[in-house]
Amino acid sequence: MSHRRFIATAALFAAGLTLIPASAQAAEPAPAKAVSKPVNSKTLEDIKSSGFQTFVSPGEKAIKARAAKGEVSPRAESNLIVGFMAIPNSGRGISLTASVGGNSGSVPVTIAWGDGTTSTANTDAENFAEANHTYAKLGTYTITVTATDASGAVSDSMAITTAGSHYTAYGPTRLLDTRGASIAPGATARLKIAGNGSIPAGVTAAVLNLTVTNPQTGGFITAYPSGGEDPRPTTSNVNFTPGQTVPNLSVVPVGANGYVELYNGSGGTVDVIADIAGYFSQKVSSGFTPISPARLVDTREGVGTTRGQVAGNGSFPVQIFGSDQAPLPGSGVTAVALNVTTTAAKGGGFLTIYPNDVPKPLASNLNFGPGQTIANAVIVPVGADGKIRVSNGSGAPTDVIVDVVGYYSAAGASAYIPIDPLRLLDTREWQYGAVPSGEYIPMIFPAGGPDVTGYVLNSTVTATQADGFLTVAPDPNLGDGSWVEPTRPNVSTLNWTRGQTVPNLVQAPAGPGGGVDFWNASSGSTHMVIDMFGFYDKG
Numbered sequence: 001m002s003h004r005r006f007i008a009t010a011a012l013f014a015a016g017l018t019l020i021p022a023s024a025q026a027a028e029p030a031p032a033k034a035v036s037k038p039v040n041s042k043t044l045e046d047i048k049s050s051g052f053q054t055f056v057s058p059g060e061k062a063i064k065a066r067a068a069k070g071e072v073s074p075r076a077e078s079n080l081i082v083g084f085m086a087i088p089n090s091g092r093g094i095s096l097t098a099s100v101g102g103n104s105g106s107v108p109v110t111i112a113w114g115d116g117t118t119s120t121a122n123t124d125a126e127n128f129a130e131a132n133h134t135y136a137k138l139g140t141y142t143i144t145v146t147a148t149d150a151s152g153a154v155s156d157s158m159a160i161t162t163a164g165s166h167y168t169a170y171g172p173t174r175l176l177d178t179r180g181a182s183i184a185p186g187a188t189a190r191l192k193i194a195g196n197g198s199i200p201a202g203v204t205a206a207v208l209n210l211t212v213t214n215p216q217t218g219g220f221i222t223a224y225p226s227g228g229e230d231p232r233p234t235t236s237n238v239n240f241t242p243g244q245t246v247p248n249l250s251v252v253p254v255g256a257n258g259y260v261e262l263y264n265g266s267g268g269t270v271d272v273i274a275d276i277a278g279y280f281s282q283k284v285s286s287g288f289t290p291i292s293p294a295r296l297v298d299t300r301e302g303v304g305t306t307r308g309q310v311a312g313n314g315s316f317p318v319q320i321f322g323s324d325q326a327p328l329p330g331s332g333v334t335a336v337a338l339n340v341t342t343t344a345a346k347g348g349g350f351l352t353i354y355p356n357d358v359p360k361p362l363a364s365n366l367n368f369g370p371g372q373t374i375a376n377a378v379i380v381p382v383g384a385d386g387k388i389r390v391s392n393g394s395g396a397p398t399d400v401i402v403d404v405v406g407y408y409s410a411a412g413a414s415a416y417i418p419i420d421p422l423r424l425l426d427t428r429e430w431q432y433g434a435v436p437s438g439e440y441i442p443m444i445f446p447a448g449g450p451d452v453t454g455y456v457l458n459s460t461v462t463a464t465q466a467d468g469f470l471t472v473a474p475d476p477n478l479g480d481g482s483w484v485e486p487t488r489p490n491v492s493t494l495n496w497t498r499g500q501t502v503p504n505l506v507q508a509p510a511g512p513g514g515g516v517d518f519w520n521a522s523s524g525s526t527h528m529v530i531d532m533f534g535f536y537d538k539g
Contacts, residue, residue, distance in 0.1 A: 052087060052088045052089070052163050052417075053087075053088065053161075053163070054085060054086075054087050055085065055086040055087070055158060055160045056083075056085050056158075057083050057084050057085070057086075057145070057156050057157070057158040058083070058156060058158065059081060059082050059083030059084070059145075059156030060083030060084055060085055060099060060156070061083065062081065062083060063081055063083045063099055063101045064083075066081075066101070067101070079102035079103060079151065080100070080101075080102045080103055080107075080147060080149055080151055080152070080154045081100070081101040081102050081154060082098060082099070082100050082101075082109070082145055082146070082147035082154050082155065082156050083098070083099050083101075083145075083156050084096055084097060084098040084099065084111075084143070084145045084156060084158070085097050085099075086143060086158070086160045088160075088162060088163035089132070089539075090134070090163070090164075090451050090537050090538075090539030091138070091162065091163055091164025091414070091415035091416075091417060091451075091536075091537035091538065091539055092134050092135045092136070092137070092138060092162050092164055092415065092539060093132065093133065093134040093135075093162075093451075093539045094113075094132065094133050094134075094135075094143075094160065094162070095130070095131075095132050096111060096130065096131050096132070096133070096143070096145075097128055097129070097130050098111070098121070098123070098128065098129045098130075098131075098145045098147070099127060099128050100123050100127045100128075100129070100147045101127065103127070103147075103149050104127075105149070106122045106123050106124070107122065107123045107127070107129075107147050107148065107149050108120065108121075108122055108147070108148055109121050109122065109123060109129040109145060109146065109147050109148075110145070110146045110148075111131050111133075111143065111144075111145050111146075112143065112144040112145075112146075113133050113135070113141060113143055114141030114142045114143050114144070114159075115135055115136065115141055117133070119131045119133065123147075134539060135162055137284050138162045138164050138165070138166060138282055138283065138284050138415055139161070139162060139282075139283070139284065140159055140160070140161045140162075140282075141159070141160060141161075141162075142157055142158070142159045142160075143157065143158055143159075143160055144156070144157040145157075161282050162282065162415075163282075163415075163417050163537075164282070164415025164416065164417055164537060165204045165205065165280035165281055165282050165415055165416045165417065165418065166280065166281065166282075166283065166284055166285035166286055166287055166412075166415060166416075167207075167278055167279075167280055167285060167286045167287070167288065167334070167335065167379075167408045167416065168278055168279055168280075168281065168285045168286065168334075169277070169278045169286070169334045169335040169379075169380075169381035169408070170197075170198075170199060170276055170277070170278045170279055170381075171275065171276050171277055171278070171361065171363065171381070172209070172275045172276065172277050172352070172353075172354055172361050172363035172365070172380070173197065173275065173276050173361060173363065174273070174274070174275050174361070174362050174363050175191060175192075175193075175196060175208075175274045175275065175276050176189065176191050176262075176272065176273065176274035177271075177273045177274075178271045178272050178273070179213070179214070179271045179273075182214065182269035182270060182271050183262070183264040183269065183270050183271070183272060184264065184269055185217075185219075185264055185266055185267050185268055185269065186263075186264065186265075187263075187264055188261045188262060188263045188264070189261070189262045189264075189272060190226060190259050190260075190261055190262075191208075191259060191260050191261075191262060191274055192258060192259055193206045193254045193258055193259060193260060193276075193279065194254060194258030194259075195258055199276075199279055200281065201258060202281050202282065202283070203254045203258065203279045203280065203281050204253065204254060204279075204280045204281055204282060204416075204418050205251055205252060205253050205254055205279065205280040205416065205418040205533075205534065206251075206252050206254055206260060206276055206278075206279045206280075207249065207250075207251055207252075207276065207277045207278045207279065207280075207379050208223065208249070208250050208251075208252055208260075208274050208275065208276055208277070209247055209248070209249050209250075209274070209275045209276075209277060209363070209364070209365055209376075209378075210223065210237055210238050210247065210248055210249075210250050210262070210272060210273070210274055211238075211245065211246070211247040211272070211273040211274075211275075211364060211367055212238050212240045212244070212245065212246050212247075212270055212271070212272055213245040213270075213271045213272075213273065213367075214243075214245075214269075214270065214271045215240045215241070215242055215243065215244060215266060215268060215269075215270040215271075216242060216266070216267075216268025216269050216270070217242050217266045217267040217268035218240060218241045218242055218266060218501070219239075219240060219264065219265045219266020219267065219268075219270065220236035220237075220238060220239045220240070220265040220266065221236065221237050221238040221240075221262055221263065221264065221265065221270070221272060222235060222236055222237060222261075222262075222263040222265055222421075223237045223250050223252040223260055223261070223262050223263075223421075224252070224253070224260065224261055224263070224420075224421055225252070225253040225254055225255035225256075225259075225260060225261070225420075226254075226255035226257055226258075226259035226260055226261045227255040227256055227257040227259065228255055228256075228420075230420060232261070232263055233420060233421040233422070233423070234423050235421040235422065235423050235458070235531035235533075236265065236458070236460065236503070236529070236531065237250040237252070237458060237503065237531075238250075238503055239460050239462065239501040239502070239503050240266075240270070240501070241500070241501060242268075245367045245369075246367065246502070246503075247350075247364065247365065247366055247367050247376050248376060248377075248458070248503045248504060248505060249277075249365075249376055249377040249378060249379065249504075249505040250458070250505060250533075251280075251416075251418070251456050251505065251533050251534060252533070253418040253419070253420065253421070253533070253534070254279075262274070273364070275363035275364065275365075277335075277378075277379045277380060277381075278335060278379060278381070278408075280416050280418065285334075285410075286332075286334045286335065286408035286409055286410060286412055287408065287409070287410075287411070287412025287413055287414050287415055287538075288337075288406055288407075288408055288412050288413075288414040288415075288416065288453070288454070288536050289406055289407055289408075289409060289411070289412045289413065289414065290405065290406040290414070290453055290454055290507070290509075290536075291404065291405065291406055291407070294403065294404045295401070295402075295403055296318055296319075296320075296338075296402045296403065296404050297318055297390070297400060297401060297402035298399075298401045298402075299399045299400050299401070300343075300344075300399050300401075304318060304319070304402070305318070309344070309346070309397035309398055309399050310390070310392040310397060310398055310399070310400055311392065311397050312346075312347070312349075312392060312394055312395040312396045312397055313392060313393070313394070313395060314391075314392050314397075315360075315389055315390060315391035315392065316389070316390055317356045317387045317388070317389050317390075318356075318387060318388050318389070318390060318402060319386065319387055320333070320336050320382050320386055320387060320388060320404075320407075321333065321382070321386030321387075322386065332409040332410040332411055333382055333407050333408070333409045334381060334382065334408050334409060334410075335379055335380060335381045335382060335407065335408040336379070336380060336382055336388065336404055336406075336407045336408075337377070337378075337379050337404070337405050337406040337407065337408075337507060338353070338377070338378040338379070338380065338402055338403060338404055338405065339375055339376075339377055339378070339402075339403045339405060339493065339504075340353060340365065340366055340375065340376055340377075340378050340390075340400070340401070340402050340403075341373065341374065341375040341400070341401040341402075341492075341495065342366060342368045342372070342373070342374060342398050342399065342400055342401075343372075343373040343398070343399045343401070343495075344371065344373075344398065344399045345368050345369070345370055345371060345372060345394065345396065345397075345398035345399075346370065346396035346397050346398065347370050347394050347395060347396025347398075348367075348368065348369045348370055348394060348396075349367075349368060349392060349393050349394020349395065349396065349398070350364040350365070350366060350367045350368065350393040350394065351364070351365050351366040351368075351390060351391065351392060351393065351400065352364055352365060352390075352391045352393055353365045353378050353380045353388055353389070353390050353391075354380060354381075354388065354389055354391070355380070355381045355382060355383035355384075355387075355388060355389070356383040356385055356387035356388055356389045357383035357384050357385050357387075358383065360389075360391055364393065365378050365380075366378075368394075368398065370396075372497070373495040373497070374494075374495055374502070375492065375493065375494050375495050375504055376504060376505075377504060377505040377506070377507070379408075382407075390402065403491070405507060406454075406507065413453075413538040414453045414454065414536040414537060414538045415536065415537055415538070416456075416534055416535075416536055416537075417534055417535055417536075417537055418533065418534040419532065419533065419534050419535070421531060421532070421533055422531065422532045422533075423529070423530075423531050423532075424443065424457075424530045424531065424532050425441070425443065425528065425529065425530040426527075426528075426529045426530075427441075427527045427528050427529070428462070428463075428527050428529070433525075434463060434465075434525035434526055434527045435518075435520045435525060435526055435527070435528055436520070436525050437466070437520060437522060437523050437524055437525060438519075438520065438521070439519075439520055440486075440488070440517050440518055440519040440520065441517070441518045441528065442475045442477070442486070442515050442516070442517045442518075443515065443516050443517075443518065443530070451537050451538050451539030452535055452536065452537050452538075452539075453536045453537065453538050454507050454508065454509065454535060454536035455506075455507070455508045455516070455532060455534075455535050455536075456505070456506075456507055456508075456532070456533045456534045456535065456536075457472075457505070457506045457507075457508050457530055457531065457532050457533070458503055458504075458505055458506070458530070458531040458532075458533065459472060459493060459494060459503065459504055459505075459506050459518065459528065459529070459530055460501065460502065460503040460504075460528070460529040460530075460531075461494065461496055461500075461501070461502055461520075461526045461527065461528055461529075462501040462502075462526070462527045462529065463501075463525075463526060463527045464496050464497075464498055464499060464500055464501075464502075464522065464524065464526045465498060465522075465524025465525050465526065466498050466522045466523040466524030467496065467497045467498055467522060467523075468495075468496060468520065468521050468522020468523065468524070468526070469492035469493070469494065469495040469496070469521050469522065470492065470493050470494050470495075470496075470504075470518065470519065470520065470521065470528075471488050471489060471491060471492055471493060471517075471518075471519040471521055472493045472506050472508050472509075472516065472517070472518055472519075473486070473488065473489050473491070473509065473516075473517050473519070474509040474512075474515065474516065474517070475515025475516060475517045476512070476515075477512075477515055478512050486517055488517075488519045488521065492521065493506055496522075496526075498524065507536075518530065
């Protein structure tokens with residue numbers, strides 16, 4: 001096989017992500033090979049245009065309206081007018097541009113940011129003044145911009161909301177089960193999020209475990225915000241083959257109307273079960289803290305629980321706070337981000353992961369068949385006792401592996417910024433074809449600062465030619481033109497058997513130059529599809 005490099009140059013965000021993916025490795029890896037060919041992806045502006053809202057003040061609108069009419073001043077008693085635009089540039093950061101009309105000279109401008117702080121600037125030759133600000137907390141703030149000249153002072157005010165969202169654990173709770181009213185081919189099911197139960201208005205994204213069952217044909221489910229002006233995205237959240245039952249965790253942007261749409265992209269009917277684990281909103285709640293991967297449980301080795309398979313219909317607790325494997329703080333942690341894998345199951349069934357101190361809910365996180373090795377991302381609330389519980393909903397035993405990749409708490413520095421779902425890569429449509437055995441795709445995200453701490457991606461493998469697993473890991477390169485070959489870490493993100501199409505949510509890390517590596521750790525080639533749904537940001 002030729003010595004090749006596939007480089008996906010995606011001019012997206014920042015370097016220095018610290019989220020590390022981890023899950024069980026259930027097959028021997030193929031030897032790593034270098035890679036060497038480029039493929040274009042999306043740009044930073046593509047992402048920001050959908051992730052950040054532009055706020056335009058009343059004065060700015062008036063200046064533009066009067067400029068369009070050829071008027072100099074909107075007010076008979078003064079020649080001075082001020083307006084401004086505010087654009088979030090991070091989870092808590094704002095870039096502001098003030099414009100002053102009715103005065104051709106340099107004008108002093110004062111900006112009161114609404115949090116008790118102020119900035120000053122002078123307009124330039126084109127009568128613009130710029131300033132940046134980072135708030136200590138997420139929230140809605142009233143910004144007041146005041147311009148002053150010899151005729152006096154004129155002010156303009158506007159309320160803005162920071163772009164970042166915090167996480168609130170909820171459930172797991174079942175919101176939808178279409179069995180008995182299947183989704184027709186090419187049709188959508190509308191799922192109410194805001195206002196469903198105690199979920200409040202203003203939700204920006206929902207964490208849903210979507211399980212597909214009874215599909216008549218192969219296809220996919222696309223989850224996307226309802227009521228938007230943009231067409232349905234070309235992304236997918238769950239891929240399936242005829243008769244397959246397959247789950248996948250999804251972080252879905254919620255429409256302004258409080259709903260999400262679930263589109264059946266197959267030629268036959270399909271049933272979808274949706275369980276919510278939590279939601280994001282632009283109010284202070286729990287921020288995200290990524291951690292290095294930690295193995296909490298491996299029943300094959302007796303790590304974190306009794307050695308041996310989990311009995312049919314059995315369950316066991318998992319210590320989160322203060323465990324040796326993941327010494328998380330016991331105060332303020334509301335939920336934990338995991339990758340959960342089942343392997344060597346003696347029969348079909350499902351796992352339910354939930355807080356240890358509540359009754360088992362009607363929900364599932366991971367569905368599996370006999371002998372299948374399959375992984376799924378899980379975000380689960382943590383009980384007041386610092387534990388979660390893993391329940392085997394099968395009548396037969398299975399092995400379970402649980403890895404932790406981060407947690408949500410009041411002290412968490414990273415806020416989530418959802419974007420319009422965006423396809424970054426589909427190797428079925430690029431000139432280089434499937435990713436060969438042992439090779440990898442380093443998607444290079446040129447460095448844009450240290451504030452971005454994670455990407456939320458959906459990784460899917462299809463047309464798999466052999467059993468194996470996918471590893472997603474930070475690329476070690478600096479993005480300065482030099483190149484070193486990375487070493488694949490001994491973890492996996494999703495597992496598959498030959499011929500399967502398998503998705504899994506990834507809270508992906510990045511290396512010092514912003515790179516993320518996607519490894520095909522199998523003895524055969526596979527196609528990869530990578531979709532993006534948002535990012536974490538601590539700025």
